Amino acid sequence: MNITLRVWRQKGPDDKGRMVTYKVEDVSPDMSFLEMLDVLNEKLTLEGEEPVAFDHDCREGICGACGVVIDGEAHGPETTTTCQLHMRSFSDGDTITVEPWRAKAFPVIKDLVVDRGSFDRIVQAGGYISAPTGTAPDAHAMPVPKADADRAFDAATCIGCGACVAACPNASGMLFTAAKVTHLGMLPQGQPEREARVVQMVNQHDEEDFGGCTNIGECAAVCPKGIPLDTISQLNRDLLGALTSSRAE
Amino acid sequence: MRDLYTEGDEIRDEKAPAGPIAERWDKRRFSAKLVNPANRRKLSVIIVGTGLAGASAAATLGEAGYQVKSFCYQDSPRRAHSIAAQGGINAAKNYRNDGDSIYRLFYDTVKGGDFRSRESNVYRLSQVSVEIIDQCVAQGVPFAREYGGLLDNRSFGGVQVSRTFYARGQTGQQLLIGAYQALERQVQAGTVEMNTRHEMLELIVVDGRARGIIARDMVTGEIETHFADAVVLSTGGYGNVFYLSTNAMGCNVTATWRAHRKGAYFANPCYTQIHPTCIPVSGDYQSKLTLMSESLRNDGRIWVPSRAGDSRDPREIPEDERDYYLERIYPSFGNLVPRDIASRAAKNVCDEGRGVGPGGLGVYLDFADAIKRMGRPAVEAKYGNLFDMYQRITGENPYEVPMRIYPAVHYTMGGLWVDYDLQSSIPGLFVTGEANFSDHGANRLGASALMQGLADGYFVLPNTINDYLAGGPFEKLDENTPEAKEAAEAVRARIDRLLSVNGDRTVDSFHKELGHIMWDYCGMERNEEGLRKAVERIRELREEFWQNVRVLGTNEELNQSLEKAGRVADFFELAELMCVDALHRRESCGGHFRSESQTEDGEALRHDDEFAYVAAWEFGGTGEPPVLHKEPLEYEYVEMKQRSYK
Numbered sequence: 001m002n003i004t005l006r007v008w009r010q011k012g013p014d015d016k017g018r019m020v021t022y023k024v025e026d027v028s029p030d031m032s033f034l035e036m037l038d039v040l041n042e043k044l045t046l047e048g049e050e051p052v053a054f055d056h057d058c059r060e061g062i063c064g065a066c067g068v069v070i071d072g073e074a075h076g077p078e079t080t081t082t083c084q085l086h087m088r089s090f091s092d093g094d095t096i097t098v099e100p101w102r103a104k105a106f107p108v109i110k111d112l113v114v115d116r117g118s119f120d121r122i123v124q125a126g127g128y129i130s131a132p133t134g135t136a137p138d139a140h141a142m143p144v145p146k147a148d149a150d151r152a153f154d155a156a157t158c159i160g161c162g163a164c165v166a167a168c169p170n171a172s173g174m175l176f177t178a179a180k181v182t183h184l185g186m187l188p189q190g191q192p193e194r195e196a197r198v199v200q201m202v203n204q205h206d207e208e209d210f211g212g213c214t215n216i217g218e219c220a221a222v223c224p225k226g227i228p229l230d231t232i233s234q235l236n237r238d239l240l241g242a243l244t245s246s247r248a249e
Numbered sequence: 250m251r252d253l254y255t256e257g258d259e260i261r262d263e264k265a266p267a268g269p270i271a272e273r274w275d276k277r278r279f280s281a282k283l284v285n286p287a288n289r290r291k292l293s294v295i296i297v298g299t300g301l302a303g304a305s306a307a308a309t310l311g312e313a314g315y316q317v318k319s320f321c322y323q324d325s326p327r328r329a330h331s332i333a334a335q336g337g338i339n340a341a342k343n344y345r346n347d348g349d350s351i352y353r354l355f356y357d358t359v360k361g362g363d364f365r366s367r368e369s370n371v372y373r374l375s376q377v378s379v380e381i382i383d384q385c386v387a388q389g390v391p392f393a394r395e396y397g398g399l400l401d402n403r404s405f406g407g408v409q410v411s412r413t414f415y416a417r418g419q420t421g422q423q424l425l426i427g428a429y430q431a432l433e434r435q436v437q438a439g440t441v442e443m444n445t446r447h448e449m450l451e452l453i454v455v456d457g458r459a460r461g462i463i464a465r466d467m468v469t470g471e472i473e474t475h476f477a478d479a480v481v482l483s484t485g486g487y488g489n490v491f492y493l494s495t496n497a498m499g500c501n502v503t504a505t506w507r508a509h510r511k512g513a514y515f516a517n518p519c520y521t522q523i524h525p526t527c528i529p530v531s532g533d534y535q536s537k538l539t540l541m542s543e544s545l546r547n548d549g550r551i552w553v554p555s556r557a558g559d560s561r562d563p564r565e566i567p568e569d570e571r572d573y574y575l576e577r578i579y580p581s582f583g584n585l586v587p588r589d590i591a592s593r594a595a596k597n598v599c600d601e602g603r604g605v606g607p608g609g610l611g612v613y614l615d616f617a618d619a620i621k622r623m624g625r626p627a628v629e630a631k632y633g634n635l636f637d638m639y640q641r642i643t644g645e646n647p648y649e650v651p652m653r654i655y656p657a658v659h660y661t662m663g664g665l666w667v668d669y670d671l672q673s674s675i676p677g678l679f680v681t682g683e684a685n686f687s688d689h690g691a692n693r694l695g696a697s698a699l700m701q702g703l704a705d706g707y708f709v710l711p712n713t714i715n716d717y718l719a720g721g722p723f724e725k726l727d728e729n730t731p732e733a734k735e736a737a738e739a740v741r742a743r744i745d746r747l748l749s750v751n752g753d754r755t756v757d758s759f760h761k762e763l764g765h766i767m768w769d770y771c772g773m774e775r776n777e778e779g780l781r782k783a784v785e786r787i788r789e790l791r792e793e794f795w796q797n798v799r800v801l802g803t804n805e806e807l808n809q810s811l812e813k814a815g816r817v818a819d820f821f822e823l824a825e826l827m828c829v830d831a832l833h834r835r836e837s838c839g840g841h842f843r844s845e846s847q848t849e850d851g852e853a854l855r856h857d858d859e860f861a862y863v864a865a866w867e868f869g870g871t872g873e874p875p876v877l878h879k880e881p882l883e884y885e886y887v888e889m890k891q892r893s894y895k
Contacts, residue, residue: 051809
């Protein structure tokens with residue numbers, strides 16, 4: 001296959017950035033999208049042009065490092081991570097547009113690489129259960145109903161890639177936040193901090209300049225891990241409960 | 250062979266107490282000096298790497314009140330490669346009442362390691378395994394549960410008990426998120442300073458003690474000097490020396506290799522594990538390999554055409570023209586032989602020209618019989634997610650066409666030498682997780698990597714590092730300390746050199762070629778002639794690398810080619826040591842198979858009289874041969890036996 005790429009090039013955080021067109025020839029349909037970018041980068045290097053920077057690591061869809069907007073869709077046409085997207089999803093002669101996640105809370109560092117440190121700070125604000133090492137009771141001391149455990153698990157599969165933010169017209173990080181609130185809130189171990197957690201995490205989310213959630217649902221539609229949209233309903237319920245609770249500050 | 254290395258004094262682990270094995274860990278915890286809580290605030294620890302072994306240690310030492318500085322090359326500590334582990338984590342809980350015990354887990358691990366690990370360390374690992382599960386559940390790790398609400402277990406890796414805890418196919422991600430959240434809690438509490446997108450490029454050793462690191466800020470290119478009273482390396486394995494492996498793209502040996510060059514011994518570098526059920530290479534552009542759970546071998550049948558060069562559609566090859574070679578060679582274990590044996594057999598049939606798929610590097614894993622026997626819905630229920638993954642990557646439907654699989658490098662048992670306290674041969678330098686060598690011997694059992702990472706980070710290191718830190722705080726240092734200045738200058742000089750070559754070849758082209766050499770000569774089967782050839786070719790290629798590599802851009806920006814170039818340069822040096830280690834070990838054991846040392850049936854043959862030791866290599870100086878230090882291994886509790894799977 002022969003592909004034309006329109007790629008966002010931006011030298012650094014202060015550069016204005018622009019789209020640049022490249023041809024990539026002899027693309028195999030079995031290549032992953034990132035391997036196709038590797039081929040482009042090898043070619044650019046030999047031609048003396050700096051390769052395109054993009055984040056990636058495990059290349060098996062679990063670390064959450066990769067993620068670009070392909071033809072306007074976060075992670076491209078299949079509901080998967082960019083590293084698990086293959087060129088057989090495209091056709092010979094296609095022109096493909098590749099851009100970084102665009103959100104105020106995810107500033108561009110270079111080319112397709114963005115800073116997602118805001119996600120870590122949301123977790124720091126309360127996305128945990130306080131259980132210092134060595135203090136744990138026996139694992140079977142507290143059974144967890146299977147339905148609750150399964151729902152906690154579904155929410156816990158979030159890989160923190162940021163596609164939800166990139167897809168949201170408001171650039172909201174609510175699905176990410178809600179996934180963590182739901183994961184920990186479904187478990188008995190997570191109850192003591194449940195109210196404080198949701199309040200602190202949502203506060204941090206807003207401080208990071210993520211947009212507000214208006215229930216559009218683009219986030220869940222592109223999520224490579226299928227985090228359900230109703231986690232946001234759970235977050236809202238928890239938040240309302242926490243704000244009206246006698247324990248709230 | 251003595252042209253390639255010299256031999257130094259024997260070494261011993263001085264820290265493991267004597268006496269009954271079950272009491273040693275208690276004894277050591279009691280004899281280790283403590284640091285009172287008020288003094289911990291004055292002591293600092295650098296931890297490099299935020300996988301299971303690093304994040305758990307950073308969180309725990311932060312909770313204890315030490316000042317911790319944590320580093321990772323990823324944009325978030327949550328992305329370290331522990332995240333990709335699928336299967337599960339072992340623990341001797343005996344929740345199934347099926348005869349499991351700490352002793353049995355210990356026994357299985359020593360035997361599985363083919364009698365090349367330390368009994369004291371492995372026993373402690375088994376003891377601590379029980380606490381890990383408690384800790385993770387308390388943190389909210391969503392392990393699989395049964396309808397009664399209790400934790401589910403499964404049997405894994407051919408053992409006879411069900412001791413593996415799991416979280417669907419993503420146990421690694423769930424355990425790592427647990428450790429990551431504990432780490433972020435300490436960041437918020439101010440006990441841990443987190444440095445993401447930072448890569449350690451040099452170790453600072455002052456007066457014989459590890460006192461800090463030089464790290465590069467991967468966004469700005471700034472070369473930073475960080476000091477501490479102790480340094481912990483939790484930087485994972487070196488499987489990417491083979492270029493293609495199941496490791497993440499960024500996994501590298503630089504942190505441990507730089508420490509090695511500063512005096513830390515590197516133990517058993519030739520022990521690598523090659524996993525039999527990976528999706529094969531589809532073309533030269535391939536950047537990494539993906540593992541599929543080996544549970545597929547429970548119902549799939551492995552075969553290749555009987556005739557070399559038979560390129561017919563597999564469905565058109567009649568039964569009598571197929572070779573179900575595992576069932577033929579190992580009639581009693583069949584398709585379920587251990588990982589190393591299945592891998593080597595696949596390589597052998599491909600070497601005979603009977604491999605399938607692109608480049609002839611693959612064998613069929615066929616579910617046609619299973620579908621006939623169990624029906625498609627049953628196969629779907631059991632393996633559906635794996636079949637989907639296979640189809641997503643290859644574009645082929647495994648319900649209709651047999652899958653193709655091929656072995657791939659996925660874990661390295663070797664690593665920096667450590668004593669029972671996990672301290673390396675440099676005082677003040679500790680090493681945890683896959684980065685050290687201590688617990689798996691020559692072969693790691695399934696579901697034991699996660700166990701070791703968390704054992705080291707949550708429970709072992711936090712109870713041993715205090716013995717060292719009790720001697721601190723050490724002398725205050727600043728950037729003008731000659732050793733720190735020298736280390737920073739060395740890093741800058743190396744970067745300048747990489748950027749100034751401006752040759753004709755990309756970093757990846759060198760890495761690929763190195764990977765081919767290692768795979769061909771230091772992979773599943775090794776012999777003297779091949780290894781000698783490999784050493785020569787590695788040296789030539791390394792020479793060419795420094796003359797002809799092309800790295801564009803500058804240091805003062807995000808520069809992924811520059812990052813890779815530094816890592817590949819270190820892989821070149823490690824690769825040579827791996828070959829020398831493999832050459833000197835003229836026996837087969839675990840993941841190390843020397844074709845000169847096999848039984849009449851072609852199985853691995855150990856030589857316990859000559860090689861029952863840890864090979865700890867000391868850096869001999871640039872261009873000088875390494876120095877071998879042997880640490881004899883003694884087995885008081887488990888009798889040494891030869892394995893058989895016929």
